[in-house]
Amino acid sequence: MSETPPLREALIQAGIGLLAEGGPATLTLRQAALRAGVSHAAPAHHFNGLPGLLTAIAARAFDTFAQTLQTARDGAGDDPRARLHGICQGYLTFAAAHAGLFHLMFTAPEVDRRDPTLEPAAELSYQILQQACRPFATHADDRLEVAVWSMVHGYAALGFCTPTPPRPMAKPPEFSDLLNELLQT
Amino acid sequence: MSETPPLREALIQAGIGLLAEGGPATLTLRQAALRAGVSHAAPAHHFNGLPGLLTAIAARAFDTFAQTLQTARDGAGDDPRARLHGICQGYLTFAAAHAGLFHLMFTAPEVDRRDPTLEPAAELSYQILQQACRPFATHADDRLEVAVWSMVHGYAALGFCTPTPPRPMAKPPEFSDLLNELLQT
DNA sequence: CGCGCCAACTTGACAGTGTCAAGCTGATCT
DNA sequence: AGATCAGCTTGACACTGTCAAGTTGGCGCG
Known part of the structure; x- marks a missing residue:
């Protein structure tokens, strides 16, 4: 079937890390992108905005x-x-x-x-x-x-x-x- | 004792209204201030930031x-x-x-x-x-x-x-x- | 009365956020 | 070899909370 893109997985892991370390307030699209080493708009290509990342x-x-x-x-x-x-x-x-x-x-x-x-x-x-x-x-x-x-x-x-x-x-x-x-x- | 300032009460009511009508996302300091007819920084004089308003x-x-x-x-x-x-x-x-x-x-x-x-x-x-x-x-x-x-x-x-x-x-x-x-x- | 004071509020600015539009790039397919 | 296109970047915009400085109006006090 479909292979999950590596960046999508990296963003999810970054989000989980942010949530555990800094709480819900620090879990943002831009912070997750920064932690994954990509630009601030990259997450939009894998999730439907911030709600999409949170849902994932x-x-x-x-x-x-x-x-x-x-x-x-x-x-x-x-x-x-x-x-x-x-x-x-x-x-x-x-x-x-x-x-x-x-x-x-x-x-x-x-x-x-x-x-x-x-x-x-x-x-x-x-x-x-x-x-x-x-x-x-x-x-x-x-x-x-x-x-x-x-x-x-x-x-x-x-x-x-x-x-x-x-x-x-x-x-x-x-x-x-x-x-x-x-x-x- | 202490008389609650009218603006504080108005901001609380505005916040309750925003929460009921538009959900948590629309409950912001600036929207509450707008609805109460004051400037965007006025709430800071009655609440300790957004968490203060939410707590109230x-x-x-x-x-x-x-x-x-x-x-x-x-x-x-x-x-x-x-x-x-x-x-x-x-x-x-x-x-x-x-x-x-x-x-x-x-x-x-x-x-x-x-x-x-x-x-x-x-x-x-x-x-x-x-x-x-x-x-x-x-x-x-x-x-x-x-x-x-x-x-x-x-x-x-x-x-x-x-x-x-x-x-x-x-x-x-x-x-x-x-x-x-x-x-x- | 005049004067200072001070709380309440305004104005303006700043960093940070989500989101969109446009452009780049490198791999894949024909 | 050239077109295609998903994946990513860059840049911009509106919106948010928050801070610093300025304004104002009423109150008490000398």
């Missing part, structure tokens, strides 16, 4: 996200409950370790989240969680998956999994306790 | 957010379960109706979320949810509040409460079912 980075982030969930699940043994806990822990670890990418994937307004390149990895991530939830479902619909997904995402988004938790909360409860509350026993 | 808008948003939760709770009757459901529904309604403000309050990276002006209303919002959760707590710690908070916030952040839900999900489950799952009837 988000797609890449979803790839490693799905991979993280998968290895977290496989490293948790065979017990269904342990596997689900492992996946959630992977979710939270990823969110804490790659806050910039996490924000890009789910909440950055510049990212076009219905871009078809996002879909495969995002869909895979969802299916991993979905399958791990299936043994615990007590209803025919998908309410349990959505409950777990919402809870783990909210826990991450609200910052409970970062070293600096929000609000005047001395020590936030472990997510595993929250999950057990939902799985009832 | 977030503080205002937390005010109306706390008020929304309160009225949603009081309009749900006396049953503790109905009150908690009402609060969560208020949470989701606010997130869907004021997506821009919601994003500013919780996830916009430019907002200084440890600003002391944020604290009162944010703290009040949390206490409203905390008190409503108390009748259902089965443990001494605050795990249930955090579980509910995480779940409702994640449900909102993932977009399940908007008319256009994420992912290829035909019809997302109602949040009330998710909450009942957590409260185990």
Whole structure:
């Protein structure tokens, strides 16, 4: 099929580096181009403007996200409950370790989240969680998956999994306790 | 005490209007100043740059957010379960109706979320949810509040409460079912 | 009363940003 | 050998936030 141009890959990597080192404010087209050693207008030939670069980075982030969930699940043994806990822990670890990418994937307004390149990895991530939830479902619909997904995402988004938790909360409860509350026993 | 200058208020209202009408990209210092009828550098005398304006808008948003939760709770009757459901529904309604403000309050990276002006209303919002959760707590710690908070916030952040839900999900489950799952009837 | 003061605001400038139009260049194909 | 064209550069433009200096109007004080 199509071979990805090297500059496109270099720009994505430069963007990821900028995001990790300097935060979202330093992730600009011109900075990425500078870091990749090309002129300031070169990125326009590989991405549809800044939103295009951000979307491409988000797609890449979803790839490693799905991979993280998968290895977290496989490293948790065979017990269904342990596997689900492992996946959630992977979710939270990823969110804490790659806050910039996490924000890009789910909440950055510049990212076009219905871009078809996002879909495969995002869909895979969802299916991993979905399958791990299936043994615990007590209803025919998908309410349990959505409950777990919402809870783990909210826990991450609200910052409970970062070293600096929000609000005047001395020590936030472990997510595993929250999950057990939902799985009832 | 201190009387808030009229221009400061006008700039906040202009910013809220810009955010609602044109999204986060159109919310700039210069546009807010233009809408308020002052020169482009006037906002600097009332806010600490653009982050200062965004933080002030977030503080205002937390005010109306706390008020929304309160009225949603009081309009749900006396049953503790109905009150908690009402609060969560208020949470989701606010997130869907004021997506821009919601994003500013919780996830916009430019907002200084440890600003002391944020604290009162944010703290009040949390206490409203905390008190409503108390009748259902089965443990001494605050795990249930955090579980509910995480779940409702994640449900909102993932977009399940908007008319256009994420992912290829035909019809997302109602949040009330998710909450009942957590409260185990 | 006059005078200074000072907060609020304006004007002007600067660096940085995304984006577009035009031009260059080197490899590929006929 | 010559045309083609994707990939990149150069240059320009409008827009952004931010700073420095100047203006103004009202207030208190000698």
